[in-house]
Amino acid sequence: MDVFEPLGERLGRLRDVVVVHRSASRPPQVVGIIVEVLAKKRVFVAMTRVTSIDNGQILITGLVNFRRFQQRGAEMRIAAELFDRKVTLTDGSGVATIEDVSIERQRNGDWYCSQLFVRRGHSTSRLRGLRRGETLTIDWADAWFEDQREPQGAVQFLAAHEDLKDADLADMMHEMNDKRMLEIAAELQDERLADVLQELPDDDQVQILSALETDRAASVLNEMEPDDAADLLSELPEEQKEELLQRMEPDDAEDVRRLLQYEEGTAGSLMTPIPVILPPEATVAEALAHVRREDISPALASAVFVTRPPLETPTGRFLGVVHIQQLLRYPPPEALGNLVDKNLEPVTDHTSIVEVSRTLASYNLNSLPVVNDAGRLVGAVTVDDVLDALLPQDWRSHDDPPAPPTTPSRVPVTGSTRIGGRSA
Structure with a gap:
């Protein structure tokens, strides 16, 4: 579901719901939602800020803290930690697996988990994804949760x-x-x-x-x-x-x-040994067929490396590079040997990352040929490989600068909803 600010601006997309289970005699209380905002960052929005969950969208009001969400001790996430959990049905009919959860707003304004959508007697497979068995909707009180240390499915x-x-x-x-x-x-x-x-x-x-x-x-x-x-x-x-x-x-x-x-920090340690390599007699049509393959990354697809046989690394003598833009400008029967860029100097497999990054930046390239001392192509280093090496190891955990706060507003609160999309 998309999450909107009061004036209609889209804040992001709902990714999970956070609950706290304080008592075995009462269902978990919903304390907030996790919203994926710009740059794929997930932030926490308290339920006190949620004014409406209806018609496939969520409306919020007030100020939102754009600090990356971090789960606290007693908190659970419905999609991440309750889906696929096993529960024992209190009527004695056996064990079931949670596939969906319903949340509902109480008269005092608090939200609680009210019902579970479960599958009883089903089997699943990582390879086949099979599902069998009976599905039913039960009240939260009609299920007893297994030990949280027990293995939890992920289907x-x-x-x-x-x-x-x-x-x-x-x-x-x-x-x-x-x-x-x-x-x-x-x-x-x-x-x-x-x-x-x-x-x-x-x-x-x-x-x-x-x-x-x-x-x-x-x-x-x-x-x-x-x-x-x-x-x-x-x-x-x-x-x-x-x-x-x-x-x-x-x-x-x-x-x-x-x-x-290769020693860490060199072009050899970063490169892929399987770039797109063709002989000078190959045509533009053949080259385009190779770079069109789905398993070729965009950075590697930006260039074809031309060498003498053998074409597996380490290859025969390296001749040069044909950039994808050149391939698009020439007729399909044209031989690659006529299009080779001989001005682009390859780097050696012992060249430092600093020098490789400087060359990529200087010539606005996505990839560079890497050769050994004998002038044979041994691989290609791409700009994404260099970025991974130069960025700090914990770059994925770095917070982005705070975004502007949302505009306060008041919108009526409505009904109840299921997290997985089924109407309650």
Whole structure:
């Protein structure tokens, strides 16, 4: 649901609801909502500021603190911590799983969790996503919660956030407690988990990978970009690193081993060994077909590297670069050898990050060719790799400058709603 200020300006999007459960005899009280605002930052808005939840939107009033939300001791998040929780039904009919929660405003103005939408006797799979069993709506008092230390599923949580980009899901997982972060990681498919891992801080990456079974951890590493996999493995103990390399696909492991040999802070330690490489006889049409592939990042797709065979790194003699704009300006049958930019000097694999960043900035480039002492292409370093290396390790946790406060107003409060979107 979108969240609006009184004058109709969109503040952001609802991402979760915060509750506090103070007594076993009473349902949790809703104390606020988590809103995703500009720059994907999530902030807390107290329920006293919420004036209306109706017609697919939320209206708020008063001043909003734009400091990044931090969960406190007694607080729980409905989507992150209640969805997929197991409860025992008090009528003796067995165990069910929470898929949705209803909140309702009381006469005194406070909001409380009133009902649960649960699925009884269902089964799920990380690979198939199956759901079976009976669904029913029950009062909060009709369910007894299992021990919070028990494993909690993540199917419903991921379904509710399937539209999130990898970096945004990583940001959410980073803000969770360790138990919940690992549960969500375990539910993700290997390819998605690999993409999310690449967006997490080093400590979270190590914790998640170490919690996986060895074979699955190796499969996830196979799905990662070689430079990101090498960065992650370099943080692990030598014995664990070697075991994972042995379990990886041989070709992937070979790429990673080569990157691990470079000293930290050099172009070789940052580069990807699998850029788009073609011979000079290849045509513009072939080059466009390669950069159009979905698995090529925008930074790597900005240039084609032309070399003599072999075309796998380390290649034959490096000839030059053809930028994507050149590809768009020439007819499809044109040979790449006629378009090579010979003025762009490659960097060596031992060039420092500072020099690499200076070259990228000086020539407004998205990527740079990296060669060894023999003049053979060994990879490419991209601007996003350089930014990751230059930014402080905790840059994901840095708060943005405070945004202007919202304008006070008064709007009538209405009815009740379900967090997951079902009307109550």
